[in-house]
Amino acid sequence: MRKILYFLLIVFCIVGVSLVNNGRVHAAAPSATIKITAIETGVFDETLKQKVITLSKATPVIVLSEADGWAKIQYKTVIGYIPSEYLMSATPQYMLVQAKEEPLVRVTNKQESEIKGKLHLNTIVELYGSATADFVFVKYGRLVGFVNQQALVKPASKAMIVKSSADLVVREIASSSSTEIGVLRKNSPVKMLTNLKGWAFVKTDKLSGYVLTNGLVTPPVEKEKPEKPEKPVNPKPATDKKIALTFDDGPHPKVTRQILKTLEKYEAKATFFVVGQEVKEHPEILKAVYNAGHEIGNHTFNHERLTTLTPEEIKKQIQSTDTLIKSTIGQRATVFRPPYGSYDETITDQLNVPNVLWTIDTLDWKHRDPEKTVLAVKEHAKNGSIILMHDIHQATADALDDVLATLQKQGFEFVTVSELLGK
Structure with missing residues (x-):
């Protein structure tokens, strides 16, 4: 009996090793967690006293574990420890x-x-x-x-919906043995980014991952029934009331995204005068602004009052920002706005694009009150106005829906600064 048990144990071990070697075990290793550094920080050895390397702000790292206020991380070939408070979640x-x-x-x-x-x-x-x-x-x-x-x-997206027959399991990678990260309910709308070998990568506002392609269908096309008007309908004439919305000092990782959603809701185009150091920190936000069809303007590298600088310093402020913009979206800024509206001939001589100020200052940076921002626009808006706002204040994002609704009711068309100037 003892010999039989010993034989079965050997067989079990051999089978177990075979399963592991063939990659058919069901227990998958945990997925890597990625975070980014919130500030410039040192990476320490196991004693937590000796610094191994220094990482700059916004550096992505692999988080291996976290305990007692410290995170064990890997950056390239270095494994060490960073205070957990110096790490933050990253949006890929x-x-x-x-x-x-x-x-x-x-x-x-x-x-x-x-x-x-x-x-x-x-x-x-x-x-x-x-x-x-x-x-x-x-x-x-x-x-x-x-x-x-x-x-x-950058992938193209296609609208799809989950079949009505059953919920759809979402997995981490294109494999039925990979980690399950969620479930999409029947008839849920999704955006499909790729379709390969029976798997599709889909995303919603809350969940992204791989699903079986046969669990998706193309949304049905709804046929609109034409209404018969009581009176003949004449084509709507193009509006002769144009207005330019401008936003300074961004891009901001939260506020700018909210502003983009509101602009999309009203099919409005705007001009964003960006600061170089913010572009360097948040290039993905600038790409989102540009990809949404908005105009990009240069607002210097770190918002210095240019009239207090030397010609060489002025040139650096303008050109370094232009270089950053081009490396991020593939083209340079098409307009320029001096910080504080302060400029002279020394500054304009260095520009290859229009120098643009504003006609309506909402003072949103000063009062931080959505109602006052709306009131400033409502009282002063007219054909050809250029409105100054800032996409770094939450109050401005909160006011924008009412601003656009008010101007839309007054018959304004929202255009970029260059469109307004006929450039």
């Missing part, structure tokens, strides 16, 4: 893998560094940080590392 940008061959994921942003794996073509990966460097930091399930940014493109 979804990118599509498209290249001639499967791109390699490496430990560091060096071509010769160790290879961690490959990314399958047409998969969606999470991108952390800006896609302006040669190598960018990405995550696909448990595979995390650096990949050549030329292998990634």
